[in-house]
Amino acid sequence: MERFKIDTLNNKNRMSTQELLQLIQAKIEQGVTSFEINACGQHDIGGASYSRVKGENLKFFVKNPGQRLGAMGMKGTQIIVEGSVPADTGWLNSGAEIVVKGDCGDTAGHCSASGEIYVGGCVGARSGALMKHDPQFKTPELWVLKNTGSFSFEFMGGGIAVICGYGCEDMKSVLGERSCVGMVGGTVYVRGNISDVADCVEIKALDKEDIDFLNKGLQRFLEKIDKKDLLKSLTSNWSGWKKIQPVKDKKSEPRMSIKEFREKEWIEGGIFSDFMKDDYKVFELGGTGMARCRIPQHNSAECINCSLCEKKCPQKAISRVSGGYIADAEKCIGCGICAAVCPKKAWKMLENNKDL
Amino acid sequence: MAAVKINELHKSDLPWIVEIDESKCIQCGKCCAVCSFNSISPCVELRKKSANLSDSENTEKALVIKQNIGFENHCRGCGMCEAVCPNGAIKVIRNNDDMYAIRYRAEKGESLKRGGRSNLNTEGRTLDKIKIGRISQMTDPSLDPLRHTFEIKTQLGRVLSADKLGFEVNGNKIVETKTLPPNRWIYPIIFADMSIGALSSRMWEAIAIATAYLNEKCGMPICMGTGEGGIPVNLLKSRYLKYMILQIASGHFGWNRIIETMPEMTEDPAGILIKIGQGAKPGDGGLLMANKVSKYVQEIRGVPKADLMSPPTHQGLYSIEESVQKMFLSMNAAFNFRVPVAIKVAASVTSVSVYNNLLRDPYNIVGGFFLDGFAGGTGAAHEISLNHTGHPITSKLRDCYLAAVHQGRQGEIPLFAGGGLGQTGSFAGDAFKLICLGANGVFSGRLLLQIAGCCGNDTEKCNACSTGNCPAGITAQKECLSKRLDVDKVAENIVNFMIATDTELRKLMASVGCSTLPVGRSDALITVDKHISKRLDIQYSI
Numbered sequence: 001m002e003r004f005k006i007d008t009l010n011n012k013n014r015m016s017t018q019e020l021l022q023l024i025q026a027k028i029e030q031g032v033t034s035f036e037i038n039a040c041g042q043h044d045i046g047g048a049s050y051s052r053v054k055g056e057n058l059k060f061f062v063k064n065p066g067q068r069l070g071a072m073g074m075k076g077t078q079i080i081v082e083g084s085v086p087a088d089t090g091w092l093n094s095g096a097e098i099v100v101k102g103d104c105g106d107t108a109g110h111c112s113a114s115g116e117i118y119v120g121g122c123v124g125a126r127s128g129a130l131m132k133h134d135p136q137f138k139t140p141e142l143w144v145l146k147n148t149g150s151f152s153f154e155f156m157g158g159g160i161a162v163i164c165g166y167g168c169e170d171m172k173s174v175l176g177e178r179s180c181v182g183m184v185g186g187t188v189y190v191r192g193n194i195s196d197v198a199d200c201v202e203i204k205a206l207d208k209e210d211i212d213f214l215n216k217g218l219q220r221f222l223e224k225i226d227k228k229d230l231l232k233s234l235t236s237n238w239s240g241w242k243k244i245q246p247v248k249d250k251k252s253e254p255r256m257s258i259k260e261f262r263e264k265e266w267i268e269g270g271i272f273s274d275f276m277k278d279d280y281k282v283f284e285l286g287g288t289g290m291a292r293c294r295i296p297q298h299n300s301a302e303c304i305n306c307s308l309c310e311k312k313c314p315q316k317a318i319s320r321v322s323g324g325y326i327a328d329a330e331k332c333i334g335c336g337i338c339a340a341v342c343p344k345k346a347w348k349m350l351e352n353n354k355d356l
Numbered sequence: 357m358a359a360v361k362i363n364e365l366h367k368s369d370l371p372w373i374v375e376i377d378e379s380k381c382i383q384c385g386k387c388c389a390v391c392s393f394n395s396i397s398p399c400v401e402l403r404k405k406s407a408n409l410s411d412s413e414n415t416e417k418a419l420v421i422k423q424n425i426g427f428e429n430h431c432r433g434c435g436m437c438e439a440v441c442p443n444g445a446i447k448v449i450r451n452n453d454d455m456y457a458i459r460y461r462a463e464k465g466e467s468l469k470r471g472g473r474s475n476l477n478t479e480g481r482t483l484d485k486i487k488i489g490r491i492s493q494m495t496d497p498s499l500d501p502l503r504h505t506f507e508i509k510t511q512l513g514r515v516l517s518a519d520k521l522g523f524e525v526n527g528n529k530i531v532e533t534k535t536l537p538p539n540r541w542i543y544p545i546i547f548a549d550m551s552i553g554a555l556s557s558r559m560w561e562a563i564a565i566a567t568a569y570l571n572e573k574c575g576m577p578i579c580m581g582t583g584e585g586g587i588p589v590n591l592l593k594s595r596y597l598k599y600m601i602l603q604i605a606s607g608h609f610g611w612n613r614i615i616e617t618m619p620e621m622t623e624d625p626a627g628i629l630i631k632i633g634q635g636a637k638p639g640d641g642g643l644l645m646a647n648k649v650s651k652y653v654q655e656i657r658g659v660p661k662a663d664l665m666s667p668p669t670h671q672g673l674y675s676i677e678e679s680v681q682k683m684f685l686s687m688n689a690a691f692n693f694r695v696p697v698a699i700k701v702a703a704s705v706t707s708v709s710v711y712n713n714l715l716r717d718p719y720n721i722v723g724g725f726f727l728d729g730f731a732g733g734t735g736a737a738h739e740i741s742l743n744h745t746g747h748p749i750t751s752k753l754r755d756c757y758l759a760a761v762h763q764g765r766q767g768e769i770p771l772f773a774g775g776g777l778g779q780t781g782s783f784a785g786d787a788f789k790l791i792c793l794g795a796n797g798v799f800s801g802r803l804l805l806q807i808a809g810c811c812g813n814d815t816e817k818c819n820a821c822s823t824g825n826c827p828a829g830i831t832a833q834k835e836c837l838s839k840r841l842d843v844d845k846v847a848e849n850i851v852n853f854m855i856a857t858d859t860e861l862r863k864l865m866a867s868v869g870c871s872t873l874p875v876g877r878s879d880a881l882i883t884v885d886k887h888i889s890k891r892l893d894i895q896y897s898i
Contacts, residue, residue, distance in 0.1 A: 178504075178505060181504065182500065198503070257844070258566075258569060262844060265572070266565055270561055270590075271561055271588040271590045272590070274590055281839065282841070283836065284840075285840065286390050292836060293389065293390070293837070314384045336388050336389075341398075341400055354836070355833055356558070356835040356838045356839065
């Protein structure tokens, strides 16, 4: 079918995004399926539209589009851009095939949930962020010949991204900095150096299935962006490729316990050990021995051996010895009942003032 | 039964009443055993069986637990007895008709002393009337507090304005033409200075361990103020010295050991803090009651067992200018100008004058200004100071910050604010608000005590830090009490608390769209109080 041509600049009068999109929709409703659009920065070209002609796809050949090219793109839509496009290419893509032969701005493929995006250059920051995959539909794919900006694939929940790192061999990271933060699903294939990806993902070597997928996919991708001749250089050495996936059942590494830190790394014996040896044992409330706030002392001279203390001691700590009674430090908690019940005040409670 | 006289101390005069339900009490004695104040004791009571008072046959003996009534051993309401009672038979109840403070002075003829914090907060907290009202929604970058990176660091040390940095362009190179003042990037929360002596050795070490752990295992460059009670030589010689801010106060305790250990130090300390005043008791010097001056404290401070009352001022300093010249110079010289030296004063109506004077700092040796508000805590103080002196932190911090702003010199001498932070539960909230009002960082000490299990509060519960009888072992030197404190557990809890606080700080930073500290971003704050709005120059919102 013949392409319907729209030139959005007419005698220095620029068609607004609204005018352009309404014109396209009107033509689609009239049965047009193929458009050639000479845009000047209009947004959302090729998005959210579907062919009214059975068996025929919608095709958009676009030059110089604005942001959100193919936004909310639907199955059965194909968009081809000869040069580069600004931000949000394929935003919320739900099935369209978008081919950009140049570069994409930031957030390319942001939230895309189906369809394919092929980029013949690089993509900007936060590209592939929040990609997701609804199993009822085809897996979304984002193919990029060169590299991505920082923070890409943030919060990615599904889908496949392929970053070929072509011509980026000297880069420290073809994924920029802090990519894959919060990634919980999907796969990013990447060729070239990567650094500073989030710790919620793991970087793995490719298996046979991955290589099969890439072998097939790269051929298709390079055809789309007219770079068939690069196939060999991208597929000749699979060890240069890695795949990034979220860590399954991520368990955060347990921190070293303070006890272990104190015993292994802290100053041996503690910082006060040159003066006092602390065993770091903990006294429980109501403990015996040195844990007592007060310690009973018996004065035999006053004792009349009435055994009241022995009978009333709740800890059964008091026993009779020749000349009086003693309290067993292992049992006595220092409650003072012995002193209270003694008719002769033979028991005295002494403050346990010993310094640590 | 002994005769009762009206002019004696009665149970009803005491701030806390111990109530025992005799139907539940089994006289196991645990409550008496755990009471570190000896406020309850078992005793045998002679009870009358009828109203016929003259009949001596008419009595029976009963073993009961009784509250002791005395100035030294009155109940502090700490609640340890309740914690150990197997039957829930004992309760401590706040006595609102308490006459203790009057009775004490009338009986003893001396000033009433205690630990803790101000118990007379009639004004409410300003920080609680401020909210973070600027939320990043389309106006600022939206940040994810859990997953994005944040730079939560601040500077300790003198910061020079760009024109004074001493860089020159030589050909196509930038050359440093003079040495810059020492400067550290630290976490904006500092563990405030509490001395060995004020704290038990275990508590002090637990904080030191938590500090080291947070730095080395959690990537949080938190510094610990040492307080002025000497520093163990083991620590001075260790690599952990680099996390410590050494304090010198009017008592000058323990500095001889620091000086003598210098040849053996492998690290410089993080900083030095000259303490001029303390928010909880402005105008007073340090106070450590003899009960707490244990053998170790005697040795490290070089004093006998006695009440240690540091002078309220540094005797050698007579003016702000002189302080800068003498004290800052000496402390900078101590580590050959490699260690930032800051100063701590109690917030006061004069704070701005002091800060303005310091800002002139012609020698670039003033490395920080710590302002301590009145809601902070202390180991011991005269109650008159605790309850009736001091200045809230918020407006004074703000005044100092704006004074610097008006001269275009904000940030040159970093401002740190403290005093009662986290009092109502949220440390991160308080820290964040103060930072937005102009603080480069904040500090808190008493929050660490609270984390460690302190049972005291701002309504006269416990507050017995001065007595040496701390039931939680936090401020006690006696073995029987200080060993109640579990060093590992306390350090763990401090670490956990700081990790949680860090997450919460990120949360607040994300909400205003900042990935670095929003120092002075008062546009982020709103208040529903007209006076606060006017005084702090933040948006009034209703």
